[in-house]
Amino acid sequence: MDPQDLETLNVLLDRDVELRENIKDQVNEFDKKTRTMVGLLNKIHSTPCFGEVPSLLDSVKPVLTSCQEITAAIASIVPPNQLWRWKELWSNSLRTAVFAAALIEYLSNRRLITLPKVAQTLGLKDEWQDRVALPAEDYLHGIISLVNELSRLAVNAVTLGNFDEPIRISIFVKNLFAGFSMLNLKNDTLRRRYDGLKYDIKKIEEVVYDVSLRRLASSQSVPSTTQ
Structure with a gap:
């Protein structure tokens, strides 16, 4: 193999490693937020008066909203048209965020949250569909x-x-x-x-x-x- 070709391949591999690590840094922050939300929501099982649930949900909603910062950061990192290459890195965090949003919606309004509403809550924009989406x-x-x-x-x-x-x-x-x-x-x-x-x-x-x-x-x- 030509030495120049090897060098080009090494550069590409290094870029992929750097990109993966940058995405993982954001996913780690995403994980922290989802763990916080799950921990707070778990208190519904030990809240004696159901009338106290709204105040509990009020403590979770800002954390859910702050996930918008993470999705925006991921969208800024992932190259165009590479959603399906990297999405498995944040899929678990995204599913947990959907769960948190759905539970908040049920406890608040007794209804099912829609996919577009979850995407909006998490700050996912249509123009990011090829980089980060739900x-x-x-x-x-x-x-x-x-x-x-x-x-x-x-x-x-x-x-x-x-x-x-x-x-x-x-x-x-x-x-x-x-x-x-x-x-x-x-x-x-x-x-x-x-x-x-x-x-x-x-x-x-x-x-x-x-x-x-x-x-x-x-x-x-x-x-x-x-x-």
């Missing part, structure tokens, strides 16, 4: 994580004396599952996680059955609808 797959992973968390909340809400919440969660999750069932899921990992939702629904149904049998829920408990 693929449908990552959005759906985040929504499945939401269902996992809500099945846990259904149990803990009863423990904390909130007997209406499992009923709201049950209707929301069943509507969501019906939507998932109409999707053509060909991704193996996503399909397996979708199949696992049946266990979450079963857990929620058991809680609702127990609450209903004991007549613990209020008669005025009004179900929410998804959007």
Whole structure:
């Protein structure tokens, strides 16, 4: 191999290494923010009065909004048309951010956050589509994580004396599952996680059955609808 060609290859390899490290630096910051959000949101399972949840969510929202700085930084680093080359570096962080945004939306408004709304919340711009974006797959992973968390909340809400919440969660999750069932899921990992939702629904149904049998829920408990 020609020495000049070798030198050119070495330069290209060094650039890739430098680019990867720069992206990883931003992803590490992204990870810190998502861990903070998950830690704060975890407190909903031990908040005795559900009326205290809004103040808890208010402490999480600024962290979620600050993720816009990270997505902007990544967009400024990744070269044009190289989204699919590097996206796996931040996919897990992005899915966790989707989960956090979805849980905040559910607890605030009892509805499902849309993909465009999540992208807007995270500051993802249309002109960045070839560098950093929110693929449908990552959005759906985040929504499945939401269902996992809500099945846990259904149990803990009863423990904390909130007997209406499992009923709201049950209707929301069943509507969501019906939507998932109409999707053509060909991704193996996503399909397996979708199949696992049946266990979450079963857990929620058991809680609702127990609450209903004991007549613990209020008669005025009004179900929410998804959007």
